[in-house]
Amino acid sequence: MPYLDRTVCSPEPIDCRILTAALELFVERGFHKVSIHDIQKLSDVSIGSIYKHFGGKEGVAKALYDHLLNEFDELMDKINQLEASQIEKSNELIKRLFTYTESRRDIISFVFHAKHNEFLPDESLICDEKPFLAMRSIIEKGIKEKEINASNPIIAGAIIFGSVIRLIQLRLDGVIKEPLEQHYDEITFSIWNGLGKKIKNEPKLKVINQS
């Protein structure tokens, strides 16, 4: 996957150099604490060129956002092409996200850790973007096919990927010391089978075991 990477592309095209530098800075300091001059310095591309290519700082952020969402969407396509149950597809996604959290933390950080609406005001919510709709659609199918036991796909999605995103954030913040891959089995098991022991609604549990 041709992710933006400062170390890989050496005589990179100029717009790639800009985006790569911007990603690094945005993740490190946050959008608002990065100036055009900072991007200019790190990318070694003149301010004029930055304006020519992207029309300003917001334009750089938007291009970066679109580019990374596109990469993420391609990943979702691959996952959707798998011959697998919806839960297996979800788990594959979780595994890949954990791997990227270690290998490309800047990308994961920008997509999942940033408050995009603060610097992309016109942008629709990230959860309405294509790859996130694909995620939701997996959950919907899972519910329809009685694989996932929930009444509402949005809520089910929030529970599943809320957990995953939180784990990723804690890992990025250094609260979790070990790579998340290491906890993959426990996490997916917990998500799909629950953490609880004391069960109030006994009847419902039986539904879970049935079929």
Added chain:
Amino acid sequence: MPYLDRTVCSPEPIDCRILTAALELFVERGFHKVSIHDIQKLSDVSIGSIYKHFGGKEGVAKALYDHLLNEFDELMDKINQLEASQIEKSNELIKRLFTYTESRRDIISFVFHAKHNEFLPDESLICDEKPFLAMRSIIEKGIKEKEINASNPIIAGAIIFGSVIRLIQLRLDGVIKEPLEQHYDEITFSIWNGLGKKIKNEPKLKVINQS
């Protein structure tokens, strides 16, 4: 609970007026898009006074942060005084958070939706603050007392409260249309009993039913 509230305190002390206005603005636009002049206008307190009281915009944000964390900490104290299992305590917290999300969305938004490290650089991570440690401690006890079935309290906490925080965010963003209280039963059930139907590790499920 004496939360900051513009409508309640009418001839408020000056510092309360500043904090209340700041909270409103920070939540609406985000910290970086609010200027001292904006706070001055809304609070109707002069810039000089704002500097005297809080030493600047960051100072206002820090005071707000401390104040709200303190309120949250008092809530955790109350919950910890309940004669209840750890799961019941967690559920009580979840219920209260859902209620506040409807009644005091600004507070919830500032505490859970903001990226504090972007404007409070020296501040420790929010998950290391007192009330969050109290949350973690509930989980730890739950695991020790074999109430919660997990090996690692941080991961268990991430799964439980990651879900909850995500739901709150989706509610604040308007993606979830109904008040979360309405989904409380389904959510807590899903969190504690899992979403999955196909269970790979049959043995572990039996452990869940036991005792």
Added chain:
DNA sequence: GTCTATACGCTGATAGAC
């Protein structure tokens, strides 16, 4: 303690040379 007016620096943006 509270306020107003002002200074200064930084940032985004442009114009024009190469």
Added chain:
DNA sequence: GTCTATCAGCGTATAGAC
């Protein structure tokens, strides 16, 4: 297409009157 020099505006912070 790429760059440099420069400008205008905003936002923080202060000094000093009341």
